[in-house]
Amino acid sequence: MSIAASLKHAARWGGLTLLLSLPLSGWMLNGYQVTTTWHRPLWLAGGVFVGTLLAMALARLLEMPPLRKLRWRMQTKITVTRRPALPAWEWGVLLTIAATLPLWLSTYWLNVMILALIYAVLGLGLNIVVGLAGLLDLGYVAFYAVGAYGYALGSQYLGLGFWTALPFCALLAATFGTVLGFPVLRMRGDYLAIVTLGFGEIIRLLLNNGTEITGGPNGLPAPAPTLFGLELTRVAGQGGTPWHTFFNVTYNPNLRAVVIYMVLLAFLALLFFCVGRLQRMPIGRAWEALREDEIACRSLGINHVTVKLSAFAMGAAIGGIGGVFFAAAQGFVNPTSFTFFESALILAVVVLGGLGSSGGVVVAALVINILHELLREFSDYRVLVFGMAMVVMMIWRPRGLLSMRRQFFAVGKNL
Amino acid sequence: MSGRYGLILSVLSFVFGTLAFVAVADGAEAIRIGVAGPLSGSYAAFGEQLWRGAEQAAKDINAAGGIHGRTIELIKADDACEPKQAVNVAHRLVDAEHVKAVIGHFCSSSTIPASVVYTEAGILGITPASTNPKVTERNLPTFFRTCGRDDQQGGAGAEFIVNHLKAKRVAVVHDKDTYGQGLADAMKARLHGLGVREVLYEGLTRGEKDFNALVTKIKSQLADVVYFGGLHAEAGVLVRQMREQGLQAPLISGDGIVSQEFVASAGGPRFVEGVFMTFGRDARKIYGGRHVVEAFRKVGYEPEGYTLYSYATLQAIAAAMRATRSEQGDVLAKWLHANTVETVMGPKAWDAKGDLKVTDYVMYRWTPDGKYQEVE
Amino acid sequence: MNGYIVGQQVINGLVLGAIYGLIAVGYTMVYGIMGMINFAHGDIYMISAYLAAIFLALLTGAGVQSVPVALVLVLALTILFTAFYGWTVERVAYRPLRNSNRLAPLISAIGVSLILQNYVRISQGARNQGIPALIEGHVRVNAADGVTIGQVTYTQILIVSAALLSMGALAWIMRHTTLGRSCRATQQDRVMAELLGINTDHIIATVFIMGAAMAAVAGLLVTLNYGSFDFFIGFVVGIKAFTAAVLGGIGSLPGAMLGGVILGLCESLFSGFVNTDYKDVFAFAVLILVLVVRPSGLLGHPEVEKV
Incomplete structure (x- = not known):
């Protein structure tokens, strides 16, 4: 595009912005009157004009020969390869770096990392349902809530500890997933989406309204995890001995976060490995096949109900475990953490990461959470910028950050 | 190295790089005090009340020479009245911003979890607005409020x-x-x-x-x-x-x-x-507060609701710091438990739990x- | 008294249902033509409420005294600008994603929703805004024996009639005009429609404009009815309206209205005779039950799968 054409193009968008923002920014409501603030639409239009020019210049730059190759490489596409995404030693290095983070991160950033890892776990769980099995679930937060509340309620009424809560809540959430799954799996595509959304809302409302049991809007306390029977709090609350008393060291309030982080990291690594394996097992192949063509699958004798249910239950179980970690890390649970927006955020992690790509989901969870925290500096504009980033990311990389990889089987030559 | 590796590694290095950067960034001369409340979301109007009140108080205290010559620097923290974010910003105020005291939060559901973070870190926290009884019923030694109870x-x-x-x-x-x-x-x-x-x-x-x-x-x-x-x-x-x-x-x-x-x-x-x-x-009618109210009205802001509560909260924090020459939560808390502070809303004193001794609903x-x- | 309560609750439900229906139309049209959930639609409705209040304030400031004249002008201006917003959203956030995977537009829509909410919050402030009560008074509804069974305000009558009227107009456009035929063709098979010479980009843009216009009608009338709004109102109403659209069978215009009315009645009757706390639980439970029995909604066409 010539410079004149570019200017014209940018001017057009600037003009549109001026017109569009004129009423909403040009006047400010003040009671039943308005105050005139015409400088604001002008600034906005100017910003869009300059922004469009810059974006076009950048696009032009990316067309240049050396960069074009790079751009081609960066494009997300499903790759079929024999090599694993990262060789074993690289995994080792990554895990070691991740495991040493608590040594030099402040509690604040450690907590951010814990949240990011929880989102990674949730993302991996939802990825099974949405990415692999192709079932759009907008109420994934329900299973997350079941896990979190399962732990909080379990510790309060049944004396459940963190370690027993992990399998217990996974099972509980899986049961919820199966119960929901049976009726809804007849539905297709977006009907499923709205039913799961409704289910998520129902769970949240029940938690909020059942004040006698769940504490209603006040929520419930959730105990910190124990480590080999030793408690990580300043004062023993669960009938055990605090860690620092046992080893006779001074109390370190970070310990709780460090332990949760390490356990979470280990679990995430295990989950990552398992999901990779699942994908290559018959059940994983069946999920993907069913996503691509349900009729063909059924005619080939795949039981679509069990296959879908297994994906749903598996995703739910992982969501439940994520909930247990969340409750343990926060120290308490309350219904506002389980709104529809949370479901949308987890879905954003999955889609931004790249549907079906486990590595991408983990990276996206890290990027979203850290970005969200870094943007705190901009306080007023934080959510605005976050929304823009979502739109821009989708336009720039509609298939997500990392593409899905599929390893092929090498069939023996003498077969 | 293929483009794929490059992307993974560049994203990871971005992640760790920012973490490293943030972990190191530090340094402050002024006394840093956090103001936490809902600056976004549907409660944002109340967050604005807290911020405006504290901002004006800081301005007035700094103009009068600060605390033993040191100025007060306020740090904005947005919790959107969401408990998860409240805990997050609490950690940020404590670990990354190194605040010495916190004014906030607004919603009781945010104040309850966040106050635990401040207490664990030994920082003084005073909420100007959270009225739920549980806020002070949990034996948190360094947490107070300048409002009544539900x-x-x-x-x-x-x-x-x-x-x-x-x-x-x-x-x-x-x-x-x-x-x-x-x-x-x-x-x-x-x-x-x-x-x-x-x-x-x-x-x-x-x-x-x-x-x-x-x-x-x-x-x-x-x-x-x-x-x-x-x-x-x-x-x-x-x-x-x-x-x-x-x-x-x-x-x-x-x-x-x-x-x-x-x-x-x-x-x-x-x-x-x-x-x-x-x-x-009504704090706007209390004699000592009249000039403050005038100052707000001069810039076209009506100090309604919790604005003056927030102002008074910062006055209490400043008074404690001035009297004790300390910034430690337990020292400040001890002083606040024992003394009466003259604020824009009249004299305020606290009981052992951190509730106001006199509330006048x-x-x-x-x-x-x-x-x-x-x-x- | 009892007859009064039932009658009044039915009226409450019908008015609420009409509001849901008006907004649900936007969801159902976009879904029908593009197969995507336009999560930003609730926020388009929110924008229209702000626009209506601003235009009303401007007209009052300019000395327009007559209420009907002011309302008609405000309605026209609000529809115009809201439609403009609808078009822009489609152009900027959805059109570039036309041929990518099914979920990309969904995430983009969530992003747009955040942008619109925060744009309004920053430019208009987080405060509750309102518009004055312009239309006063109500009529009593009497049963045959002269007993009052409820009362309806004029604004509520306006809402229901506007909902019926615009729904009728929309149905007529879809059935009898070239534009409507092109819409339906695009809905059935986009590629084929394109091959037949229909500019599907235009059609999709038009659908967004029409959906936004309906949201604008709702925005003005609902704001008149409730008197207040803030930058967050789009969210709750959006989810309910979307539920209504699915309940009635997404893609079907009469379905959206029917779904809205059923949802409104469910809420008000359950709230009135059982418990307000659990009205949304009940509404969503009804949705799930209906979809279990009729997987394509009440008036939706069951999709025939062909190999």
Whole structure:
């Protein structure tokens, strides 16, 4: 595009912005009157004009020969390869770096990392349902809530500890997933989406309204995890001995976060490995096949109900475990953490990461959470910028950050 | 190395790089004090009250020479009234911003988890606005509040209903939130103590605008008083729909509607006429606060609701720091427990739990011109 | 008294249902033509409420005294600008994603929703805003024996009639005009429609404009009815309206209205006779039950799968 054409193009968008923002920014409501603030639409239009020019210049730059190759490489596409995404030693290095983070991160950033890892776990769980099995679930937060509340309620009424809560809540959430799954799996595509959304809302409302049991809007306390029977709090609350008393060291309030982080990291690594394996097992192949063509699958004798249910239950179980970690890390649970927006955020992690790509989901969870925290500096504009980033990311990389990889089987030559 | 590796590694290096950068960044000479509240989300108007109050107080204290020559620097922290974010910003204030004291948060549901973080870190925290009893009922040695408690406030409401309005059929409505439901429950408990039972106790959903079905139900129960535990956005719509359906029973609420926005959300001053609410004695009328109020009005800001509470909170923190020459939470807390602070809202002193020794909930009545006035 | 309560609750439900229906139309049209959930639609409705209040304030400031004249002008201006917003959203956030995977537009829509909410919050403030009560008064509805069974305000009558009227107009456009035929063709098979010479980009843009226009009608009338709004109102109403659209069978215009009315009645009757706390639980439970029995909604066409 010539410079004149570019200017014209940018001017057009600037003009549109001026017109569009004129009423909403040009006047400010003040009671039943308005105050005139015409400088604001002008600034906005100017910003869009300059922004469009810059974006076009950048696009032009990316067309240049050396960069074009790079751009081609960066494009997300499903790759079929024999090599694993990262060789074993690289995994080792990554895990070691991740495991040493608590040594030099402040509690604040450690907590951010814990949240990011929880989102990674949730993302991996939802990825099974949405990415692999192709079932759009907008109420994934329900299973997350079941896990979190399962732990909080379990510790309060049944004396459940963190370690027993992990399998217990996974099972509980899986049961919820199966119960929901049976009726809804007849539905297709977006009907499923709205039913799961409704289910998520129902769970949240029940938690909020059942004040006698769940504490209603006040929520419930959730105990910190124990480590080999030793408690990580300043004062023993669960009938055990605090860690620092046992080893006779001074109390370190970070310990709780460090332990949760390490356990979470280990679990995430295990989950990552398992999901990779699942994908290559018959059940994983069946999920993907069913996503691509349900009729063909059924005619080939795949039981679509069990296959879908297994994906749903598996995703739910992982969501439940994520909930247990969340409750343990926060120290308490309350219904506002389980709104529809949370479901949308987890879905954003999955889609931004790249549907079906486990590595991408983990990276996206890290990027979203850290970005969200870094943007705190901009306080007023934080959510605005976050929304823009979502739109821009989708336009720039509609298939997500990392593409899905599929390893092929090498069939023996003498077969 | 393929493009794929490059992308993974560049993303990871971005992640770790920023972490490293943030982990190292530090340094401060001024006394840093955090102001945490909902600066975004649907409660943002209250967050603005907290911020404006603290901002003006900091300006005035700094202009008067600061604290032993050191200025106060305020750090904004947005929790959007969401507990998860509240814990996050609490950690940020403590670890990344190294604040010495915190003013906040606004919503009780945020204050409760966040106060644990401050206490663990040994930092003084004072909330100007969270009225839920649980805030100070958990033995947190360094956490205080400069407002009343919902059990006091609900009690004041119940006594007004029974003794003043002589109501027999009371409908209790709340917004299913920590603050609103807590207030309604406290009111209900006192009401039972006074020998009156409610005819209806239900929760509406925050963010909705249509309470017509609920209003019809209240009407069918022949309620002669409606008590609402919640915030102005819902209270305004509720009272308007009550009036539109011809239900003239007075509405009584708490400090969640102390904002001109209540008039806006009711759709005009004539709908709010006759609405009662409990709130602390109007800080704008207290003598010592007059010049502060003038300063706010000069910049076109009406210091309503919790603005002056926030101002007073910073005054209390500054007074403690000045007197003790310390920034340690336990030292400051000890001083605040023992002394009385002269604030813009009059003298304030705290009991062992961190509650105010004297809380003066009085009843206000909204007038036809969209203002509120103390009921004699 | 009892007859009064039932009658009044039915009226409450019908009015609420009409509001849901008006907004649900936007969801159902976009879904029908593009197969995507336009999560930003609720926020388009929110924008229209702000626009209506601003235009009303401007006209009052300019000295327009007559209420009907002011309302008609405000309605026209609000529809114009809201439609403009609808078009822009489609152009900027959805058109570039036309041929990518099914979920990309969904995430983009969530992003747009955040942008619109925060744009309004920053430019208009987080405060509750309101518009004055312009239309006063109500009529009593009497049963045959002269007993009052409820009352309806004029604004509520306006809402229901506007909902019916615009729904009728929309149905007529879809059935009898070239534009409507092109819409339906695009809905059935986009590629084929394109091959037949229909500019599907235009059609999709038009659908967004029409959906936004309906949201604008809702925005003005609902704001008149409730008197107040803030930058967050789009969310709750959006989810309910979307539920209504699915309940009625997404893609079907009469379905959106029917779904809205059923949802509104469910809410108000359950709230009135059982419990307000659980009305949304009940509404969503009804949705799930209906979809279990009729997986394509009440008036939706069951999709025939072909191999």
